Amino acid sequence: MSGASAKLTLGPVLFHWQPEDWRDFYFRIADEADVDTVHVGEVVCSKRTPFYDKLIPEVMERLAAGGKEVVLSSLALIMSEREQEMARGLAVAERALIEANDMTLAALLAGRNFVVGPFVNIYNEGTLGVLEGMGAVRLCLPPELPAERLTALAACAKSELEVLAFGRLPLAISARCYAARAHNLSKDGCLYVCGEHPDGMAVDTLDDVPFLAVNGTQTLSYRMIDLSAELLQLRQIGIRRFRLSPQKVDMVAVAETFRATLNGAIDAEEACSRLENICPDAEFANGYFHGQPGHALVEAD
Amino acid sequence: MIRPELICPAGTPAALRSAVEAGADAVYLGFRDETNARNFPGLNFSRKELEEGIGFAHDKGAKILVAINTFPKSGEPEIWHSAVDDAARLGADAVILADIGLLDYAKRSHPGLRLHLSVQAAAPNPIAIGYYAERFGIRRVVLPRVLTVPEIADLNEAIAPIETEVFVFGGLCVMTEGRCALSSYATGRSPNMNGVCSPASHVRYIESARGVSSKLGDFTINEFGRNEPAGYPTLCKGRFVAKGKASYLFEEPTSLNTLSILPELMKAGVTAFKIEGRQRGRAYVAAVVQAFREGVDAVMAGKPLPDIDLAHITEGGRQTTGAYEKSWR
Numbered sequence: 001m002s003g004a005s006a007k008l009t010l011g012p013v014l015f016h017w018q019p020e021d022w023r024d025f026y027f028r029i030a031d032e033a034d035v036d037t038v039h040v041g042e043v044v045c046s047k048r049t050p051f052y053d054k055l056i057p058e059v060m061e062r063l064a065a066g067g068k069e070v071v072l073s074s075l076a077l078i079m080s081e082r083e084q085e086m087a088r089g090l091a092v093a094e095r096a097l098i099e100a101n102d103m104t105l106a107a108l109l110a111g112r113n114f115v116v117g118p119f120v121n122i123y124n125e126g127t128l129g130v131l132e133g134m135g136a137v138r139l140c141l142p143p144e145l146p147a148e149r150l151t152a153l154a155a156c157a158k159s160e161l162e163v164l165a166f167g168r169l170p171l172a173i174s175a176r177c178y179a180a181r182a183h184n185l186s187k188d189g190c191l192y193v194c195g196e197h198p199d200g201m202a203v204d205t206l207d208d209v210p211f212l213a214v215n216g217t218q219t220l221s222y223r224m225i226d227l228s229a230e231l232l233q234l235r236q237i238g239i240r241r242f243r244l245s246p247q248k249v250d251m252v253a254v255a256e257t258f259r260a261t262l263n264g265a266i267d268a269e270e271a272c273s274r275l276e277n278i279c280p281d282a283e284f285a286n287g288y289f290h291g292q293p294g295h296a297l298v299e300a301d
Numbered sequence: 302m303i304r305p306e307l308i309c310p311a312g313t314p315a316a317l318r319s320a321v322e323a324g325a326d327a328v329y330l331g332f333r334d335e336t337n338a339r340n341f342p343g344l345n346f347s348r349k350e351l352e353e354g355i356g357f358a359h360d361k362g363a364k365i366l367v368a369i370n371t372f373p374k375s376g377e378p379e380i381w382h383s384a385v386d387d388a389a390r391l392g393a394d395a396v397i398l399a400d401i402g403l404l405d406y407a408k409r410s411h412p413g414l415r416l417h418l419s420v421q422a423a424a425p426n427p428i429a430i431g432y433y434a435e436r437f438g439i440r441r442v443v444l445p446r447v448l449t450v451p452e453i454a455d456l457n458e459a460i461a462p463i464e465t466e467v468f469v470f471g472g473l474c475v476m477t478e479g480r481c482a483l484s485s486y487a488t489g490r491s492p493n494m495n496g497v498c499s500p501a502s503h504v505r506y507i508e509s510a511r512g513v514s515s516k517l518g519d520f521t522i523n524e525f526g527r528n529e530p531a532g533y534p535t536l537c538k539g540r541f542v543a544k545g546k547a548s549y550l551f552e553e554p555t556s557l558n559t560l561s562i563l564p565e566l567m568k569a570g571v572t573a574f575k576i577e578g579r580q581r582g583r584a585y586v587a588a589v590v591q592a593f594r595e596g597v598d599a600v601m602a603g604k605p606l607p608d609i610d611l612a613h614i615t616e617g618g619r620q621t622t623g624a625y626e627k628s629w630r
Contacts, residue, residue, distance in 0.1 A: 077477055079425050079447060083456075085430065103424065107432035121422075121493060123372035126402020130436075142490060144482045145375075147572065152376030157546070162593060170481050172476035172537075175447035176630045178550055182543045187630040203550060204542040206520040212483075214550070219476070221486055288490070290447075292488035293518055 006262045008234055008255060009140075011245040012039040012073035012099075015172070016195040017213055020049045025246070030066035032144045033255045035244070040065050041056040041090075042071035043101055044173070044218045046083045048189070058253060060096065069097070076119040076173045076215070078100040080241070093114025110134040117143055118164055118243075120172065123149070125156045132159050140243055143169045143225065146291040147237065154238030163234060165227040166254055168200060168213055168220035168276075169285075169294060190216075210283065211295075212243075221287035221294060226275055228261050229268035229300045230289050233236045249279045268300060303569055306600050308366065309590050310579040312344040317354045319583035324594035325418045327364035329397060330354065330579065331496075336369045336384040338421060340496030340522050341578040352391045364394035369494045370419035382406055389414045397443065398422075399479055421479035421492070427459040434463050441466055443575065444555070445478050450565045457570035464572035469559040470589050471577025472616065475537050475552040481537045487518040499535045506531055515539075534616060541573070542558040548596040556615035557623050563596045563606060563611045566625070570621060584616050 010029060013022060029038055036215040042049045056072075063070050072095075078087050090098055091108035100106040101117040116139040117271055122128055123142065131139065140162040141150065154161055177187040177203055194201075200213030200220050210222040224247065227234065231242065242262075245252055254275065261271040275284070287296030308324035311317035317520030318329050329335025333345040346354065355365045355497045367388040373381035381403055388396050388448055389411040396414060398404050399421035407416055416454040421445040433439045441464040444453065457465055476483065478492075504577045512526045513536035522534030532538075537551040557577070559566060566574070574597070576589050592609040598609055612618050 006483075047433065062390070076480075077423075077425070078429070078451065084426055084428060102429065103422075103432055104426055104429040106560070109430055110432075117481065121372055121400065123400065123493065124375040126373065126378060127400055128375075128406055130401050130405050142493075143480070144460050144485050144494060152374075169482075171486055172481040174476045174551075176475060176551075182546075182548070182550060187449070188627075195429055201543055205542055206542060206547055207521045208523050208542070209509065209520060211520055212486075214543065219483065219551075243528045261406050288485070291489070293489040295519070296489075 005130075005240065006243045007036040008258055008262075009243045010035045010251065011038040011164070011167065011243045012043050013246045014043055014191060014218065014220070015198050016045070016048050016051075017198050018195065019055055021061055022052060023055045025251075027062050028252060028268075029290055030062040030068060033252045035068065037069040037071055038072045039099060041072045041099075043073050043076050043119075045177070045194070045216045046075060046080070046086060046110065048192070049086065050222065071097045072113055073099040073117060074101050074105045074250055076117075078102060078104045079175065104138070106131065106134060107166065107199055107209070111193075113137045117198045118170060121270070122153070124250050125153060128153060128159075130155060134156075136145065138162060138241065139163065144288050144294060147233065147289055148238060150234070151237045157238070161239050162163050162241035162243055163227065163239050164225060164245060165231070165242040165258065167224055167247050168222070169205065169220060169225050169288075170220055171187075171212070171294075172219040174217050174219070177217050178219065185197065188244045221285065222284045223295055223297075224279065225286060225288075226272070226284040227286055227289060228258060228271035229273060230286060231258070231261055234264075245277070249282075253278045302567055303357060303568060303570060303572060304595060306573040306595065307590060307593055308573050308575040309582070309586060310471075310576055311354070311586065312339065312351050312579040313583070314346070314354055316336070316581075316583045316586045319587045320590055321358055321361050322361045323437070323587045324413075325363055325588035325590050327366055327394065327573070328354070328358060329366040329368050329575075331368045332384050332387075333378055334384075335496050336371055336381050338368065338419075338492055338496045340372050341501075341580050342370070348387055348391065350469040351388070351393070355392050358534035359392075365398055366395045366417065367393045368397040368419065368420045369403065370397050370399040372493045372614070373403055374494070378402070378406075384412075385411065385414075392501045395441070402485060402527075404433070404439070408437045409564070415440055419479070420445055420468070423477045423479045427456060430456075430460050430463060434460075440464060441572065446474055446479055446624050448624060450625050451571050452572065453566070465570075465574050466573035467566065468557060468577055469566070469574040469593060470557055470611070471592065473552065473555065473557040473621065478535075484550050487536060489519050499533075504534055547598050548623075552618035553619055555619035558611055558615060559622055559625060560592060560606065560609060562597050562622055562625060563593075567600055578606070588614060
């Protein structure tokens with residue numbers, strides 16, 4: 001089982017970055033990052049889309065020129081008429097593969113090839129089979145699945161399965177905006193305060209233990225998942241694609257580290273120490289994969 | 302105006318009888334295993350208890366809905382399949398399902414079985430609901446608690462004749478249901494995988510000089526003074542520190558109570574009102590069912606809403622209308 005056949009995906013930027021920073025981030029990824037696929041598009045809050053929509057064509061063009069496959073990601077929670085219209089508009093776009101992050105997009109895309117994101121509940125082979133039958137060719141599985149469940153899914157998958165391997169874990173999505181709430185603002189009058197927290201707003205317990213991170217209506221883990229030490233096992237299970245979720249760190253270096261690990265150029269220990277250097281302030285976790293609480297860090301054998 | 306059905310919870314056969322006697326049109330319940338989202342010790346129904354419960358309810362003109370609303374484990378779907386098979390065999394009036402694979406199984410194996418889409422499927426718009434209706438023939442959707450009353454009215458118009466069921470009272474998820482892994486991040490056990498949230502097995506109360514800390518797994522969820530009652534550490538109802546300030550960042554300890562907006566919900570064309578609380582005792586069930594029975598009947602008769610105080614059975618004595626009012630967001 002060679003690492004060369006494993007692929008790397010850069011997931012969509014989940015946070016509200018300044019539009020120019022957002023564009024420049026993707027430009028650098030296009031030019032420098034050793035990833036196969038790059039996701040572009042708003043996943044968390046439809047109010048943010050006007051900031052990025054006008055930049056998407058040039059970002060897509062640059063990524064394609066850099067040899068990357070581009071996937072357009074979609075909202076994880078689609079409620080209003082406007083959000084439904086956005087979903088319909090996205091579904092008829094012919095320019096790229098589309099990632100469905102809820103069943104709304106999956107329903108609209110049925111009959112075409114599409115990607116399913118980690119916000120869709122794929123817990124078993126029955127659901128996997130239905131989605132594959134609809135046209136899903138690649139599915140990024142929910143982060144809480146342990147190795148045993150990934151193994152059972154991979155054993156019957158006809159499509160390409162992907163697992164989130166780096167970045168904060170998406171844990172919940174809500175109609176309520178917790179960034180606005182923490183700033184004593186309403187969601188309608190939010191002043192886009194989520195933009196003040198480009199890696200998510202840190203949420204600590206009352207006894208000062210870092211716990212979660214708030215990204216507007218989304219709640220993420222404080223700890224970053226790092227499955228670099230589990231890549232070999234994941235490859236043996238049959239997972240062929242790994243997602244790196246953008247954070248405000250050197251994502252080109254993160255991609256390089258994961259590529260080198262997949263290629264066997266560096267071992268897990270070296271990968272771990274490189275990631276610690278790339279993200280000096282981060283705490284890491286890999287608990288879900290090992291059947292432990294998601295925040296746990298299980299040391300390699 | 303449709304006269305909405307009252308859908309009431311039962312965690313035990315005694316609660317089922319209380320609910321029916323208090324005026325429930327239907328009772329929802331689950332089997333005693335991981336197939337339902339209230340998988341708590343000492344709760345839920347054996348096959349024999351379900352059979353007897355169905356007999357009792359049908360004699361009194363009430364329906365029984367069986368919630369099989371967790372997500373089957375890959376490689377081990379059998380207990381979920383047998384739950385659907387047994388609910389159908391024993392004559393349940395509907396099963397409440399969330400998982401796409403299980404809906405597919407139910408439709409193929411029991412084409413005559415009435416299917417309701419669980420709140421855990423989080424289908425909040427006509428496109429997603431239309432998919433579940435076309436593909437699996439669902440007849441009713443339990444709406445995720447993310448929509449306002451005007452949005453529910455629009456939705457009902459768009460998806461008719463598919464029925465909607467909304468929560469009117471009880472515990473309140475502030476995250477979109479079925480799409481929250483906060484509990485497993487702290488404890489390893491989640492609603493989707495295990496049918497539990499913030500499970501009691503992972504709860505501890507630690508005494509200190511200042512008072513009591515409530516913990517879930519390794520994390521402090523709240524702190525209480527020496528003379529304050531220590532509340533249960535449901536993760537999203539805890540106090541946390543963000544931007545240097547401690548607060549109930551996600552939601553206060555509170556219960557949904559829609560008695561005050563019943564007329565609006567009824568005008569929105571909702572088919573069924575659901576009361577949360579399969580983990581609650583028969584006294585809770587009877588009190589809430591009676592209150593909402595009186596409320597619905599008053600609105601149907603064009604009379605003013607009865608003034609019923611349910612504060613004594615809400616969490617922390619607090620009540621909210623939640624996402625039904627836009628300001629909540």
